[in-house]
Amino acid sequence: MIKQALEKVISEDLAELWKLLDSEEKRQVTDAFVIHNFKKNEIIYHENEEPEYLWCLLKGKVKIFKDGIGGRAQILRLIRPVQYFGYRAYFANEPYVSSASAFEPSTLGAIPMELVCRMIEKNMKLAWFFIHELSRNLGGSDTKIVNLTQKHIRGRLAEALMVLKDNYGYEDDGATLRIYMSREDLANLSNMTTANAIRTLSTFAEEKVIVLDGRCIKILNEAQLKRISKYG
Amino acid sequence: MIKQALEKVISEDLAELWKLLDSEEKRQVTDAFVIHNFKKNEIIYHENEEPEYLWCLLKGKVKIFKDGIGGRAQILRLIRPVQYFGYRAYFANEPYVSSASAFEPSTLGAIPMELVCRMIEKNMKLAWFFIHELSRNLGGSDTKIVNLTQKHIRGRLAEALMVLKDNYGYEDDGATLRIYMSREDLANLSNMTTANAIRTLSTFAEEKVIVLDGRCIKILNEAQLKRISKYG
DNA sequence: CTAATTTTGTGCTGTAAAACATAATTTTAG
DNA sequence: CTAAAATTATGTTTTACAGCACAAAATTAG
Numbered sequence: 217m218i219k220q221a222l223e224k225v226i227s228e229d230l231a232e233l234w235k236l237l238d239s240e241e242k243r244q245v246t247d248a249f250v251i252h253n254f255k256k257n258e259i260i261y262h263e264n265e266e267p268e269y270l271w272c273l274l275k276g277k278v279k280i281f282k283d284g285i286g287g288r289a290q291i292l293r294l295i296r297p298v299q300y301f302g303y304r305a306y307f308a309n310e311p312y313v314s315s316a317s318a319f320e321p322s323t324l325g326a327i328p329m330e331l332v333c334r335m336i337e338k339n340m341k342l343a344w345f346f347i348h349e350l351s352r353n354l355g356g357s358d359t360k361i362v363n364l365t366q367k368h369i370r371g372r373l374a375e376a377l378m379v380l381k382d383n384y385g386y387e388d389d390g391a392t393l394r395i396y397m398s399r400e401d402l403a404n405l406s407n408m409t410t411a412n413a414i415r416t417l418s419t420f421a422e423e424k425v426i427v428l429d430g431r432c433i434k435i436l437n438e439a440q441l442k443r444i445s446k447y448g
Numbered sequence: 449m450i451k452q453a454l455e456k457v458i459s460e461d462l463a464e465l466w467k468l469l470d471s472e473e474k475r476q477v478t479d480a481f482v483i484h485n486f487k488k489n490e491i492i493y494h495e496n497e498e499p500e501y502l503w504c505l506l507k508g509k510v511k512i513f514k515d516g517i518g519g520r521a522q523i524l525r526l527i528r529p530v531q532y533f534g535y536r537a538y539f540a541n542e543p544y545v546s547s548a549s550a551f552e553p554s555t556l557g558a559i560p561m562e563l564v565c566r567m568i569e570k571n572m573k574l575a576w577f578f579i580h581e582l583s584r585n586l587g588g589s590d591t592k593i594v595n596l597t598q599k600h601i602r603g604r605l606a607e608a609l610m611v612l613k614d615n616y617g618y619e620d621d622g623a624t625l626r627i628y629m630s631r632e633d634l635a636n637l638s639n640m641t642t643a644n645a646i647r648t649l650s651t652f653a654e655e656k657v658i659v660l661d662g663r664c665i666k667i668l669n670e671a672q673l674k675r676i677s678k679y680g
Numbered sequence: 681c682t683a684a685t686t687t688t689g690t691g692c693t694g695t696a697a698a699a700c701a702t703a704a705t706t707t708t709a710g
Numbered sequence: 711c712t713a714a715a716a717t718t719a720t721g722t723t724t725t726a727c728a729g730c731a732c733a734a735a736a737t738t739a740g
Binding site: 292304313343344346359367407 | 514516517520522524536537539540541542545546568569572575576578579580582583584585586587589590591592593594596597598599639680
Binding site for chain 2: 726727728729730736
């Protein structure tokens with residue numbers, strides 16, 4: 217993808233951040249922007265590395281995750297186009313505490329954080345953008361702590377399915393989740409073993425709450441799923 | 449406590465934020481600042497309420513927590529003087545997702561968030577202060593998600609004891625934790641039932657890793673506690 | 681100071697979810 | 711196209727931890 221095409225993609229999209237910039241700032245970003253293509257499951261950055269770029273997802277799907285005990289990972293956040301990530305550690309002046317990888321073949325842009333910071337200094341709107349994003353993410357993480365530690369398996373899985381719907385939406389049929397992830401990823405999103413994710417998913421299918429077809433998950437009864445997420 | 453005294457307290461302390469302000473800004477804050485005293489266990493703000501103030505802890509200890517399922521709370525963060533809290537929800541433009549209460553009799557200042565935002569607009573350093581704080585907290589919450597979901601009881605409790613040490617430090621003996629919290633609070637910090645917190649604490653005492661005397665907890669072997677926290 | 685209430689401490693029991701095992705199916709690689 | 715590897719599926723066993731019960735001790739209230 218060449219830069220002209222990129223400019224088109226960004227400006228056509230609802231790239232929130234982009235709209236906050238004046239033409240000189242846009243030029244600076246366009247000059248510094250480097251496009252990267254990642255294959256399925258390819259690592260974008262890894263825990264403990266030093267952060268350097270603001271990553272911008274243009275196409276594809278990305279997961280932010282943290283490796284835990286005994287090779288069990290926890291998915292912390294899901295990214296869709298056009299969203300930004302990878303900046304927290306730089307702002308905190310820490311190495312990354314989590315890793316990022318592509319769920320599917322994805323196109324990303326990398327902007328040096330050093331440039332981002334210089335632009336923040338000059339553009340208060342940009343500062344507000346990050347304050348707002350960080351605040352929302354922090355609220356999300358705090359809520360996740362309680363959901364993942366206190367809900368039972370059924371509740372956690374139902375919640376995970378609703379998170380997938382909120383992030384990636386439905387296909388044109390208005391029911392099939394627009395993401396095809398492995399059972400292992402689904403387990404890592406809802407803090408359980410792969411076997412339990414598979415088992416519980418089967419139970420939901422038996423209960424006619426969802427329909428399974430390979431990696432396709434069709435939500436039959438969203439209200440019931442929300443109920444399970446809340447009480448079950 | 450009257451305003452003159454307050455100004456003295458703040459300026460003498462290492463109040464990070466205060467140092468970022470010019471004299472006109474300091475005057476504005478001093479004028480808007482309202483002192484509140486809270487009794488032990490008194491609620492400062494409650495989940496679902498609309499945020500309004502930046503809270504500044506001048507004296508005492510405060511916990512940020514979230515009520516979960518079946519009356520089981522999770523402590524998310526601990527506050528010590530002079531730290532700021534209560535701003536996240538306002539920045540995110542959401543109601544509070546967590547509550548705050550005083551561990552012990554505490555003195556706090558409330559500054560209208562509306563003023564804080566106006567000051568951020570004029571003072572980039574203030575914006576950076578919040579970007580930095582939010583970023584650090586988000587990293588902490590993400591790490592906590594994995595610790596609380598994947599570590600076993602012993603690991604979680606050992607971790608909680610180290611968190612207490614990092615936040616409130618030791619008494620002059622260099623070993624006794626400078627906070628006296630109920631077993632229930634300790635359980636709510638480490639995601640377990642009160643009975644299990646008591647039991648596991650007794651085991652640590654048997655193993656000579658700590659010494660218990662009522663609510664006093666003396667750390668005998670910090671290295672061992674760190675090892676338990678890491679490997680469980 | 682005494683009674684009432686809350687907190688702490690321990691044992692016993694039940695169960696949710698992990699661990700393990702083993703096919704069946706699907707995907708990937710040569 | 712076929713073999714190897716990975717993923718999905720399901721049954722069985724084990725265990726970490728919650729739930730419950732009940733003293734003992736400490737704190738609070740009248």
